[in-house]
Amino acid sequence: MTNETPAKTAGKxxxxxxxxxxxxxxxxxxxxxxxIGTSLTVAAELAQFWIDRKIARAVKHDAEDIDRVGPGVDKKTKLAPLPAAPAMTPPPTQPGA
Known part of the structure; x- marks a missing residue:
């Protein structure tokens, strides 16, 4: 799917x-x-197919810096605290035990 050089089909x-x-x-x-955020070079038909279905977006030549999704991208976000665990109760007694 990725081509760094123009793809050739039937000599064209x-x-x-x-x-x-x-x-x-x-x-x-x-x-x-x-x-997410990977820059790929693909055939024009495939690029239009991806753009129409919101799989990819066209590259803007003035946008050099592309934010990539990954750990540590946003240092300002804090994780929510975990909720308290429910009270522990003993299991019910089993008949014949």
Whole structure:
């Protein structure tokens, strides 16, 4: 799915378009997905298909810095405290025990 050079089909070169992923995209079964925010160069038809379905967005040439989703991206966010555990009660007695 990713091409760094223009793809060739039947001796013709296809137009490629740079896109940025909005959801994880699996390149092939059994392989790890491309993470959110990954910049890929794909065929124009595939890029339009992904853009129409909100799978990826077109790359803006003025946007050099792309935020990637990952641990430690937002240092200001605090985790919510865990709720208190329910009271422990003994299990009911089993007949014949």
């Amino acid at each position: 070169t296809q137009k490629t378009v740079p896109v940025v992923t909005l959801i994880p995209i699996y390149p092939e079964p059994g392989k790890a997905p491309h993470p």
